[in-house]
Amino acid sequence: MLCDLNVLWPKKENSSSKIDFSELDKLLMTLTELKYTHVALNYVVTPENVSDDEIIQMNDYINSFYHKYFKDITIPKIKLYTRITIMMEDPSKMQNVIKKAGTACVNNKSTHSGPSTKSNITNNTFDIIAIMPLNEKSLHNISTNLDCSTVDLITFDYNNPYAPSYYFLKHKTISGISAKGIKIEIIYAPMLSSTGNSTVSRVKYINNVKQIIRCSGRNSCKNINHNNTSTNNTNDKNKKNTSNNKKNNLIISSGAANSLQVRNKLGVYSIMMQFNGMKNYKGVTKLLDDNPLLVLLNGRLRKKSYQQCIVTGDDVIADTQIGISDINGFAVRQKEHE
Amino acid sequence: MDKIQPFVKDYLLSSSGKDPSVIEQRLYENLKLLPTKKEKKSKTNRKNIRKKTGNKLLGLGSKKIKKSLLKQENYKKLNHDSRKRLRQYIIECKQTARIAHGLINKEIKRGNLTDNDKGECHKYLKEAFSENYIRLFPKYCALKKGLYENLWLPYIKELLRITDKRSLEKLNVNVCLQKLSIADYNGSYLKVIKTKNRSVSGIGGIVLWEAQKSFIMLCEGKLIDEIKIIPKDGTVFEICLPLDKTPSNKHTEQERNEEDVDDNSSVVFSIIGDRFKYRSSDRSGRKFKSKRCDDLFYYLLGSENSTSS
Numbered sequence: 001m002l003c004d005l006n007v008l009w010p011k012k013e014n015s016s017s018k019i020d021f022s023e024l025d026k027l028l029m030t031l032t033e034l035k036y037t038h039v040a041l042n043y044v045v046t047p048e049n050v051s052d053d054e055i056i057q058m059n060d061y062i063n064s065f066y067h068k069y070f071k072d073i074t075i076p077k078i079k080l081y082t083r084i085t086i087m088m089e090d091p092s093k094m095q096n097v098i099k100k101a102g103t104a105c106v107n108n109k110s111t112h113s114g115p116s117t118k119s120n121i122t123n124n125t126f127d128i129i130a131i132m133p134l135n136e137k138s139l140h141n142i143s144t145n146l147d148c149s150t151v152d153l154i155t156f157d158y159n160n161p162y163a164p165s166y167y168f169l170k171h172k173t174i175s176g177i178s179a180k181g182i183k184i185e186i187i188y189a190p191m192l193s194s195t196g197n198s199t200v201s202r203v204k205y206i207n208n209v210k211q212i213i214r215c216s217g218r219n220s221c222k223n224i225n226h227n228n229t230s231t232n233n234t235n236d237k238n239k240k241n242t243s244n245n246k247k248n249n250l251i252i253s254s255g256a257a258n259s260l261q262v263r264n265k266l267g268v269y270s271i272m273m274q275f276n277g278m279k280n281y282k283g284v285t286k287l288l289d290d291n292p293l294l295v296l297l298n299g300r301l302r303k304k305s306y307q308q309c310i311v312t313g314d315d316v317i318a319d320t321q322i323g324i325s326d327i328n329g330f331a332v333r334q335k336e337h338e
Numbered sequence: 339m340d341k342i343q344p345f346v347k348d349y350l351l352s353s354s355g356k357d358p359s360v361i362e363q364r365l366y367e368n369l370k371l372l373p374t375k376k377e378k379k380s381k382t383n384r385k386n387i388r389k390k391t392g393n394k395l396l397g398l399g400s401k402k403i404k405k406s407l408l409k410q411e412n413y414k415k416l417n418h419d420s421r422k423r424l425r426q427y428i429i430e431c432k433q434t435a436r437i438a439h440g441l442i443n444k445e446i447k448r449g450n451l452t453d454n455d456k457g458e459c460h461k462y463l464k465e466a467f468s469e470n471y472i473r474l475f476p477k478y479c480a481l482k483k484g485l486y487e488n489l490w491l492p493y494i495k496e497l498l499r500i501t502d503k504r505s506l507e508k509l510n511v512n513v514c515l516q517k518l519s520i521a522d523y524n525g526s527y528l529k530v531i532k533t534k535n536r537s538v539s540g541i542g543g544i545v546l547w548e549a550q551k552s553f554i555m556l557c558e559g560k561l562i563d564e565i566k567i568i569p570k571d572g573t574v575f576e577i578c579l580p581l582d583k584t585p586s587n588k589h590t591e592q593e594r595n596e597e598d599v600d601d602n603s604s605v606v607f608s609i610i611g612d613r614f615k616y617r618s619s620d621r622s623g624r625k626f627k628s629k630r631c632d633d634l635f636y637y638l639l640g641s642e643n644s645t646s647s
């Protein structure tokens with residue numbers, strides 16, 4: 001199992017023009033060749049521009065992709081999911097936007113065009129909701145106000161070389177975020193891309209990533225274990241894991257827009273080792289398969305269950321299964337004839 | 339106070355004739371001041387309860403327990419006793435099942451019984467094992483009809499308002515899930531899909547009692563049905579609700595045949611045991627909260643194995 005939770009969804013140049021999907025198709029096919037199993041399409045927005053049409057378009061694309069390249073649709077080699085990342089500048093506006101991304105964009109739609117869209121309530125929400133804080137203030141707001149019930153991931157703006165150099169990250173804020181179950185993302189594509197002033201941007205990129213790895217080091221994990229009294233039973237088991245693998249709250253993903261910017265497990269390890277100082281091979285591979293799967297699980301449970309308690313259907317992660325059809329969000333299984 | 343007051347008699351005598359027997363007839367019964375009926379009844383009730391409950395119900399002879407039963411104040415102790423009894427019952431059932439297994443295996447080795455005949459095995463047990471045979475009850479088939487099909491299924495379908503396939507389109511999923519989190523699971527059929535603990539995987543049975551951290555189930559065995567205690571921690575349970583047959587409006591035979599194929603379908607839900615660890619009485623008023631889901635990693639691994647196999 002290999003996961004890549006950040007494949008960029010192509011942007012529209014004009015409002016009228018159609019999106020060109022040929023590049024995205026190539027990218028996804030190279031990912032299947034590299035034996036990736038779970039991939040999320042990433043739709044980046046500012047809070048003013050959250051639109052309802054995009055999620056429907058994404059779902060249509062995913063269905064058509066399965067039909068194009070795989071004979072047996074029920075067991076595709078690569079599973080596609082939808083993800084939204086919201087650029088966060090003013091924390092006061094965020095509550096409404098997150099709600100909109102999670103549920104409310106469906107309600108707006110249903111008023112326009114009747115019961116046909118109403119039937120797809122669970123299909124019309126994003127699988128993963130991520131936030132990209134642009135200030136220190138907004139990062140602090142995440143650690144205090146938001147839960148894992150609303151947000152799954154936090155990313156930083158690695159791509160932009162002209163962004164102000166990063167504010168000093170503290171152990172306390174990062175450990176507070178990871179104690180809630182929200183994970184932090186590292187992207188490796190800006191290391192490989194050669195657009196713009198590449199040397200400056202790469203230096204900045206390495207600096208930023210190193211800071212994040214430092215913050216989520218061994219010490220921060222220890223603090224979590226001592227502070228958390230509510231989950232005593234799980235902590236004893238987690239302590240063993242944390243002593244071996246320092247970084248439990250990080251994930252690595254590509255953030256690629258080209259098929260050239262994607263790497264295999266070993267390739268990612270060599271990048272992380274040489275430039276960012278992560279020398280433990282098992283530690284790096286864990287950030288590529290186990291931790292992103294937990295992010296997916298968290299997102300899917302928000303979509304398909306009532307407070308992680310009761311779930312529709314057998315399997316949360318798989319969308320299409322053998323012998324199970326989806327009617328209005330209910331999973332209906334047909335019995336085999338004896 | 340139970341005597342007739344003298345002034346009443348005088349007053350009545352003054353306004354009537356000479357014969358006192360006539361006057362006594364005039365005294366209504368409800369005018370007499372007697373001890374009220376309730377007090378009388380309660381006395382007799384207490385006596386009855388003492389006679390009935392003392393030894394037969396509890397089976398424990400000490401006097402303290404009797405008093406606590408009558409007062410109903412010592413609720414904790416009573417509850418504690420019921421717990422003890424339940425525990426005893428389960429242990430006894432397990433022991434008898436083990437003994438019965440041994441007996442049957444001996445007979446099979448001798449060649450008197452075969453592996454497949456459940457009916458004959460039970461006949462043999464009735465004869466050889468007559469004292470403890472009663473404790474092998476409840477039997478699975480009887481419970482499945484009585485508890486599951488006649489009681490629990492109609493209850494849950496009425497709660498969720500699920501009847502046939504067309505009714506699903508009108509319902510809202512999130513409301514149904516919320517209702518299911520409050521529902522009662524005594525008598526339901528649950529099946530374990532995914533677990534940390536491999537020895538539990540694949541077991542299904544009818545729930546006899548839902549405890550705080552475990553389901554006590556009656557599982558169907560090949561020869562003898564057994565009671566099993568399955569912990570909620572680290573397991574995912576599946577609920578299957580069979581749908582009713584849709585009334586057929588279509589006339590052609592082909593369409594009818596297609597509908598018959600669809601009629602065997604059922605709606606599937608699953609319970610995550612780790613987030614369900616509350617007493618069934620507490621669950622109704624509780625607000626569930628989603629937590630950090632690092633401990634649910636087994637859920638992912640289980641799915642991967644099933645698809646590969």
